[in-house]
Amino acid sequence: MQQRKLGANGPLVSAQGLGCMGMSISYGEPNDQESIATIHRALELGVNLLVTSDAYGNGVNEELIGRALKGRRANALIATKFGNLGLAGVTIPGLSGGHPDYVPQACDASLKRLGVDVIDIYGLHRVDATVPIEETVGAMTRLVEAGKVRYLALSEAGPQTIRRAQNVHPIVAVETEYSLWSRDVEAVVLPTCRELGIGFMAYAPLGRGFLTATIKSLDVLLPKDRRRDHPRFSPDNIGRNAELLAPIEKIAAENKCIPAQVALAWVHAQGEDVIPIPGTKRRSYLEANAAALDIRLAREEIATLTEAFPFGITAGTRYPEKQMKAVGI
Ligand SMILES: NC(=O)c1ccc[n+]([C@@H]2O[C@H](COP(=O)([O-])OP(=O)(O)OC[C@H]3O[C@@H](n4cnc5c(N)ncnc54)[C@H](OP(=O)(O)O)[C@@H]3O)[C@@H](O)[C@H]2O)c1
Numbered sequence: 021m022q023q024r025k026l027g028a029n030g031p032l033v034s035a036q037g038l039g040c041m042g043m044s045i046s047y048g049e050p051n052d053q054e055s056i057a058t059i060h061r062a063l064e065l066g067v068n069l070l071v072t073s074d075a076y077g078n079g080v081n082e083e084l085i086g087r088a089l090k091g092r093r094a095n096a097l098i099a100t101k102f103g104n105l106g107l108a109g110v111t112i113p114g115l116s117g118g119h120p121d122y123v124p125q126a127c128d129a130s131l132k133r134l135g136v137d138v139i140d141i142y143g144l145h146r147v148d149a150t151v152p153i154e155e156t157v158g159a160m161t162r163l164v165e166a167g168k169v170r171y172l173a174l175s176e177a178g179p180q181t182i183r184r185a186q187n188v189h190p191i192v193a194v195e196t197e198y199s200l201w202s203r204d205v206e207a208v209v210l211p212t213c214r215e216l217g218i219g220f221m222a223y224a225p226l227g228r229g230f231l232t233a234t235i236k237s238l239d240v241l242l243p244k245d246r247r248r249d250h251p252r253f254s255p256d257n258i259g260r261n262a263e264l265l266a267p268i269e270k271i272a273a274e275n276k277c278i279p280a281q282v283a284l285a286w287v288h289a290q291g292e293d294v295i296p297i298p299g300t301k302r303r304s305y306l307e308a309n310a311a312a313l314d315i316r317l318a319r320e321e322i323a324t325l326t327e328a329f330p331f332g333i334t335a336g337t338r339y340p341e342k343q344m345k346a347v348g349i
Contacts, residue, residue, distance in 0.1 A: 022034070046245070046246040074102050141193065144177070203330075282315070
């Protein structure tokens, strides 16, 4: 697996990471044994960037990664996050997700669950609108100084927040949704990262599985699958969105690969500073996704895909209304 420098001053990371969220929540049934085998296979393939959050199952996903990394810590870069109390389903009396008194508490709990002495990349999962970003990043900086965290990141932050955070402490990456059907970061967020030398971790690069062309109707999702709450997967929108998949499927067929690999190849084509972090709990998908780096689409094919998914073409917002209010702050 190729390696890339994350941002101007960050660590070397695999050109593609592994998103671990779906191993514990949101998509289908968890299968810890296969998930741990998937993490081990990722490390064997050189996919060393493992992305999680304390919010995924309120610590369950971090514990799973801790178990998977026993005896293998040195081969992995752990990127975890804090501050998304809504997703974690917790309230902390008197404190909010970005409160400077909460930050060290969250970090200590993550270190314990992960079973490590230091977190490689520690990110603010959602910007806390009630706390100036300088105070949250100030508390994160103290974690770096204490040796508990190596690098700092932000998730779903708006451009002004990114600038203000960078003034307090170097930020190595912004983690935000980016894929063919979610291209809004191209307007301001990605250019801001580029201007400031900040890397970009593209989450949900497979459109939460939709761009793999394996979810064209709700019938394939379990009743409790969280995508059922997402507007793009609503009964009204999923069929309209499925009509967008034809160019991906055509290019996949012409290149003797699968749509997931085409979707990832398009993200890779956006620049070496963009590190997609596709999620899976299965070795077979992981291997297919890692192989996407070997697929060389022609410039015309990338252009065809870009033109087929202009901004705004996707039916439905990328989160339900309430969660949309928490992004881009
Ligand atoms: N910062 C944030 O706010 C935020 C938000 C969301 C996600 N994330 C991070 O980003 C990571 C990736 O995003 P995501 O998991 O939401 O979406 P994604 O990577 O776009 O898609 C994951 C889905 O695609 C399926 N899949 C993966 N590879 C496949 C293949 N080759 N063929 C067919 N299906 C395939 C997975 O199936 P299986 O589950 O069956 O393996 C899963 O259902 C997450 O794990 C998480 O770490 C961050």
